[in-house]
Amino acid sequence: MISQLTVFLENHKGRLAGVCRSIADAGINMSALLLADTEDFGVLRVFCDRPEAAASTLRDEGFRASVTSVLGVQVPNRSGGLADLLEFLDKEGVNVEYAYCFSISADFALNALKVSDGAVERRLAEAGWRLVTDEEIHGLG
């Protein structure tokens, strides 16, 4: 599992910039960022080094921030790579709350998934999936 920094944001001008500035001022490096937004609020998901420190800094500044465990799976950077992974999880009876995906090299993409059952991680490894650790992710930045 990898640690994802999660921040609840109202859709107000400048809030996203505020989060990024706070994280930067705390000397924390971000390697990936994704904003899921709805009509009146957004949920920011961030990979960074020292996610717990980032969450605590943000909370002190009045943000609602926490650290969430998500599954990090490396898939080949080719069409069908993600579909294979999702089918595997489906067969295992695991629900995916949300997922996002970004390329980390010409050859590989990283899938981050919030799943209903974290224990599936072991079964993924046994089936030959390559799981990503916190250290690898944070090394990306």
Added chain:
Amino acid sequence: MYYQPEIETMARKDLCSLQGERLKRLASYVYERIPFYRKAFDGAGVSPDDIKGLEDITRLPFTVKQDLRDAYPFEMFAVPNAEVVRIHASSGTTGNATVVGYTSQDLENWADCFARFLVAAGGSADSIVQVAYGYGLFTGGLGAHQGGEALGCTVIPLSSGNTRRQIQLMHDFASDILCCTPSYALHIAESAREEGFDPAKDFKVSAAILGAEPCSEGMRREIEEKLGARVHDIYGLSEVMGPGVACECGCQQGLHVCEDHFIVEVVDPETLNPVADGQWGEAVFTTLTKQASPLIRYRTRDITRIIEGACACGRTFRRIDRIAGRTDDMLIIRGVNVFPSQIEEVITQFTDITAQYQIILTSKGPLDRVELQVETVADFPFDEVRRLEALKKEISRELKSNLQVAIDVKIVEPKTIARSEGKAKRIVDLREGRQG
């Protein structure tokens, strides 16, 4: 157990005809004796002869607090001072005090009303009643005192304050029933605990008859737990009589109104039309038997509703709900009356959100738009958009079914909702032509 079973369990039909008879008599009584009412009746085009029964009450004019202030001090008395044996008055923080007179018959009726509820709270002639309401112009102390004496209880007239002494005597005298305000009852219970007492074990007190202040269900449970006694909410404002106009029985499902002495109506505070039973509105009281300070359709500004159906205790007096707020706090949203306390009630049902909330009213063309801002509790799994959306929908649905008004729910970041010192500003009215 009843204090006056023949009255408290009277058949509804008989009670209504008794009210009709008394209303008829009252209309002539005030018309003949109080110039204010003669003028008001004439102005409304109604004569006492038009009042033939209970249903004619809606033809009568209303009385408001300002009318009583304008009558300061004794203009509203229906009897000469020789017949007035006592005066009570409400504080005059905004303008003149409202002064109420009582004949000895008025005091006897009041004592009976209070005594009924002492019995409903499990009291009897054997009970020791500790009165920790203030004695004086305020009706609480003497109201509870004379009720206890009427029942033959042993009354301890401690008045309010001197909490150490309250606790000492509650223990030494083994008081059975405590009468005071809810906040003071809580203070007594907490102070007793600080002094090392466990009220539930060390005190004999089994019931507390609490009034003169609003008391939420949460506060009631807290007092009951800390004091180890059942809490009975009692209602009554000095203009109408004092504590004992209405009170809860052992069922704690609404306050029985002493309908032999009072007619209660619930009206829409804007249109002044009576609302259907079960609907919230302003409580309006007519005093049926008061000799010195009778009132016709007195608007209390207190928000309540009639609780439909019969009570398991066997009393036939109709019940009103606990006071949900003041008409001054009422919002009219798309023509529907909404009280902040109703919104609060819905919010407290949701454990995923905090008690902090704010209501923002704006105009959306000709329509009012209402936004309720809430914060999730810190450990809510807010990383899942679906969960946040579901929570919003659920709160919205609950509000709609409780208030009959569509309210947009917005989940906001913590501390968005301003926390001012003391009371938070719960309502921001940005609609055109209104003051924020």
